[in-house]
Amino acid sequence: MKRASIILLILMISSIGLPTSNLGVVSSEVVCCDSIQYNLMLTGSSSNGQLSPFESSLGSEQKSEVGSAITQSTEVGRWTGQTNFGGEYPSHTATFVLPYRINDGAGVTINASVELRLGSEVNTGSTPLPQTFLPGENGVLELEIDVSSGTLLAEDSIIVIFSVQELLLPTGANPSIEFLWGTTEYLGTINLEAPLFDIEINEPIIEGRSAHIPVKFSSGYGAQLISESSFEFYANGNLIEQLPVSTQGNLLTWTWAADNSINDGTFPFEIRVSFQNGTTVNAGTEYEILFGDSEGNNYFYPLTEPIRTGGTDLDVEIDVDMSSDIEKTIKLNLEENIAFWIRWGLDNMGNPNLNTTSWLRNLAPTNSDYYQNRVIDNAEVSSFEQQIRQTELNNFLGQGLGIDAKRLLGLDRAEFDYVGVEILLNGDDSVSNNPVTLIFKTRQTNTAGQEHLMLDNFIKPYFDEGDRIWSSVTFELTLTTDSINGVFLRDSAEIEFTQTRLIFTEKITASITFTQSDSPLLWVQQGGSPLESPLAIFLISSVIALLGLIISGFLSRGKNKIMLISEIIILISLGFILYYLSIEFIVVLVAAASSSTLWVITAIFAGSGDSDYLSDNKLLTDTEGLSSDKFTSFNCPNCASKINITSNERPLRISCTGCGKILKIVD
Numbered sequence: 001m002k003r004a005s006i007i008l009l010i011l012m013i014s015s016i017g018l019p020t021s022n023l024g025v026v027s028s029e030v031v032c033c034d035s036i037q038y039n040l041m042l043t044g045s046s047s048n049g050q051l052s053p054f055e056s057s058l059g060s061e062q063k064s065e066v067g068s069a070i071t072q073s074t075e076v077g078r079w080t081g082q083t084n085f086g087g088e089y090p091s092h093t094a095t096f097v098l099p100y101r102i103n104d105g106a107g108v109t110i111n112a113s114v115e116l117r118l119g120s121e122v123n124t125g126s127t128p129l130p131q132t133f134l135p136g137e138n139g140v141l142e143l144e145i146d147v148s149s150g151t152l153l154a155e156d157s158i159i160v161i162f163s164v165q166e167l168l169l170p171t172g173a174n175p176s177i178e179f180l181w182g183t184t185e186y187l188g189t190i191n192l193e194a195p196l197f198d199i200e201i202n203e204p205i206i207e208g209r210s211a212h213i214p215v216k217f218s219s220g221y222g223a224q225l226i227s228e229s230s231f232e233f234y235a236n237g238n239l240i241e242q243l244p245v246s247t248q249g250n251l252l253t254w255t256w257a258a259d260n261s262i263n264d265g266t267f268p269f270e271i272r273v274s275f276q277n278g279t280t281v282n283a284g285t286e287y288e289i290l291f292g293d294s295e296g297n298n299y300f301y302p303l304t305e306p307i308r309t310g311g312t313d314l315d316v317e318i319d320v321d322m323s324s325d326i327e328k329t330i331k332l333n334l335e336e337n338i339a340f341w342i343r344w345g346l347d348n349m350g351n352p353n354l355n356t357t358s359w360l361r362n363l364a365p366t367n368s369d370y371y372q373n374r375v376i377d378n379a380e381v382s383s384f385e386q387q388i389r390q391t392e393l394n395n396f397l398g399q400g401l402g403i404d405a406k407r408l409l410g411l412d413r414a415e416f417d418y419v420g421v422e423i424l425l426n427g428d429d430s431v432s433n434n435p436v437t438l439i440f441k442t443r444q445t446n447t448a449g450q451e452h453l454m455l456d457n458f459i460k461p462y463f464d465e466g467d468r469i470w471s472s473v474t475f476e477l478t479l480t481t482d483s484i485n486g487v488f489l490r491d492s493a494e495i496e497f498t499q500t501r502l503i504f505t506e507k508i509t510a511s512i513t514f515t516q517s518d519s520p521l522l523w524v525q526q527g528g529s530p531l532e533s534p535l536a537i538f539l540i541s542s543v544i545a546l547l548g549l550i551i552s553g554f555l556s557r558g559k560n561k562i563m564l565i566s567e568i569i570i571l572i573s574l575g576f577i578l579y580y581l582s583i584e585f586i587v588v589l590v591a592a593a594s595s596s597t598l599w600v601i602t603a604i605f606a607g608s609g610d611s612d613y614l615s616d617n618k619l620l621t622d623t624e625g626l627s628s629d630k631f632t633s634f635n636c637p638n639c640a641s642k643i644n645i646t647s648n649e650r651p652l653r654i655s656c657t658g659c660g661k662i663l664k665i666v667d
Contacts, residue, residue: 031271032199032283035089039276040158042079042098042181042188049181051081051158053196053221053276054228056465061183067176070167076112076179079160084220086154087195089118094145094192096125098162100134101178105170107135108177112164114143118194119156123147131166134177141179152194154220160190197225199283201269204256210296211235211256211289213269215244223249223466227310229275234284236267243433245300246307246337249466253300264290299432301344301374305354308341308402311471316408318454320479322487322526325417325445326452330408332438338401338469340433342423345400346380347372347431359399363387376429389421398460402469407458409442418443449528451490454479459516472515479508479524483535486527488584493521499582506534506582537585541575541592548596555603564602571595636661 040051046064050057064076077098096114110133113126125145134141152158162179169175181188197219204211213235219225226246233240235256244252270284315333320326334342348354350365351372364387370377388396393413397405406412413419420441428434454477462468477497481487483504489497497510514520530536549568556564575595578588632645641658645665652665 029285030198030200031285033195033197033281034087035193035195036279036281037092037191037193038196038279039189039191040079040081040160042077042160042190044079044182046077049077049079051079051160051190053083054224055184055276056228058183058187061180061186063178063180065176065178066164066167067169067174069169070164073113073163073165075161075163077162077181081158082156082220083152083158083194083196084154085195085197085218086152086156087198088151089147089149089192089194091149092147092193094123094125094147094190096143096145096160096162096190098141098188099180099186100139100141101180102134102137102170102175103178104172104175106137107133108170108175109133109166109168110141110164110177111166112141112143112162114145114190115159115161115163116145116147116190116192117157117159117161118147118150118192119152119158121148121150131168147192158194197221199271199273199281201271201283201285204269204287204289205300206289206292206296208292208294208296209258209260210298211258211291212253212300213256214251214253214300215271217250217252219250221466223307223309225275226250226252227465227468227471229273231274232272234268234270234272236262236269242298243336245302245340245433246310247302247304249307249309253302255298255300257296257298258289258291262291264288297374299340299430301431303353305348305358305360306337306341306344308338308400308469309467310337311468312336312338314338314470314473316473316475318475318477320454320477322447322479322481323485324448325443326447326526328410328440328442330440330442332401332440334436334438336433339436340431341400342436342438343376343425343431343433346376346384346423347374349380349384359392359395362395363392374431376425376431381423381425385421385423389419393419393421402460402462404456404458404460407453407456409440410453411442411444415444416442417445447526448485449526451523451525453522454524455495455510455512455520455522457514457516457518457520461516468516470516472513474513475511475520477508477510477522481506481527481534484530484533486532486534486537486585488525488527488532489523490525491521491523494518495520495522497522500580501534501537501582502580503535503538532585537579537588541579541588544589544592544596545572545575548592548599551596552599552603555600556606559603559606561606564599564606567595567599567602571598636663 038053040053041055041057042049043052043057043059043062044050045062066076094116102108109131111127111131113124116123123145125143127143167177169177180186197217200216200218202214202216204213217225231244231252233244233254235254240254240256242255244254246252266286266288268284268286270282273281312335317331319329345360348360349363351361354361364383365371366380366383370380394405397403397408422439424437424439426435426437455475459470459473479487487506487508489499489508494514495510495512497508499508500506508524510522512520527533552564575588575591578591633642635641636643636656636658638661639656639659641656643654643656643663645654650666654663654665656663
């Protein structure tokens with residue numbers, strides 16, 4: 001009896017110490033929706049098509065081609081779906097939309113029908129006339145279906161069957177009509193009014209002057225409905241711009257921090273859900289609120305582990321410094337759900353109340369002074385970093401972030417000489433969904449001549465859309481070497497990159513945005529010899545070019561150098577481009593040697609020099625110092641100075657060195 005009393009006392013004290021935000025929800029109200037109007041997208045092949053309310057299901061173009069006339073009912077396509085959510089639906093008109101393309105013709109005459117099966121109920125629509133003309137090379141066929149009211153059970157299937165009863169093709173070499181769907185360009189849909197989800201706004205959880213309003217979404221699509229929708233939430237008519245906290249996959253909690261001037265009372269709460277382009281659902285209710293005296297918390301702090309899923313965009317920046325060793329700095333910029341999970345996890349390491357499958361449960365907690373105090377303390381950050389660095393790196397990336405550690409880092413953890421981890425809270429130590437930056441630093445030694453993985457798709461596969469953590473990854477890589485280490489591209493796929501070389505460094509930059517279905521790849525190889533380094537290639541090529549310049553300059557003395565100078569300018573420019581674009585060493589070497597050889601050949605076969613003549617007016621200006629025994633001479637008629645005639649070219653103009661008069665010799 002005494003032991004039982006002690007246990008009861010402990011439980012009472014523990015309950016008093018719980019934060020006020022952990023109080024249970026008193027009541028809730030379903031505010032929407034019996035049935036709503038929305039589109040089901042047509043995807044998949046004509047024989048095994050699917051129906052989905054999400055635009056993310058669109059992908060590759062699908063088609064069903066009819067190349068001959070039809071005189072009896074022929075099924076063209078069949079699509080099946082299941083919303084896994086039941087309810088009643090009213091009488092309404094559904095619209096079937098299917099794009100088409102006509103080959104070798106300007107139109108076709110058609111009689112078609114579409115059958116819509118909602119569970120056991122069958123409704124049919126057809127072209128308005130027995131024979132309807134579809135004009136043009138491209139267009140859209142629309143068929144209306146009158147749907148009677150009924151009930152759709154959660155396990156019921158929705159089936160759409162499109163058939164053609166009669167088709168007349170135009171005359172031509174090979175006329176046909178193609179019915180197209182499955183992409184945003186060729187969007188095939190059926191618009192109907194049926195149950196899809198409901199919205200339940202729970203009674204606000206009051207924490208001082210903060211009201212946390214949980215909103216629950218019930219649907220057959222679970223977290224996918226939330227991840228592929230956008231929301232606006234209004235409290236007392238004011239838009240809550242702060243992102244909600246996501247828990248349990250289908251529960252979003254917005255926080256309204258009421259101004260001090262607002263008194264207790266009954267306040268409206270409204271939510272707007274946009275889950276398709278142009279499809280918006282509004283719902284709302286009112287609740288009475290009695291505010292507390294404290295300011296409260298601007299973010300809801302859940303007792304249960306928040307979700308990471310929902311499709312967050314991930315930014316990854318990798319800087320690689322390649323010398324005799326390779327050092328990487330990998331920066332992950334985390335936002336939204338995954339950022340909140342990281343922050344909450346730092347404050348809940350080792351929480352025994354977590355699910356047994358939770359990775360956070362296996363961590364060692366920090367001092368109890370910091371545990372669940374809703375502030376991320378330096379001690380918690382340090383402990384988290386230390387545990388990841390020492391033992392939990394693969395588990396953290398794989399189980400926590402859904403990332404393959406080896407593909408992200410390039411090697412297994414044990415193969416690195418050093419691995420460092422750093423968490424940056426970007427100036428905010430609260431448990432919120434404000435961005436978090438994770439930095440991993442790795443080092444490998446003695447890596448000359450080895451191949452290195454820079455990028456492979458590191459998103460771990462997910463088998464259900466509701467388990468998706470990352471919607472897309474934006475990846476940027478910058479790799480630089482020192483002056484005595486080169487780098488070569490070995491393999492790449494689906495990635496844009498540039499490689500440049502300067503005297504003291506070689507650089508590779510790459511960028512791409514990819515998803516789980518993509519296969520980006522980038523492998524590089526470090527140079528194994530100093531001869532392949534930027535500095536060595538520059539010096540060797542420069543020496544070869546310089547030798548060519550010296551030899552050709554010596555051989556071209558007193559000769560016409562216009563052709564040689566042109567070749568030098570062009571080939572040096574070409575050689576620099578080859579060097580700058582990181583063309584292989586052997587190619588740059590051959591280019592330098594070939595250029596030097598060409599310069600020498602040009603110098604050997606160059607014509608006589610024209611430095612003694614004004615080639616544009618055939619004016620001989622230097623007649624002094626020439627031996628009269630070899631050349632004809634005469635006296636200037638103006639000043640009697642002796643002038644040597646050193647050219648057989650006629651007519652020839654000669655400048656007298658005595659008086660400067662220009663004399664013209666014609667014969």
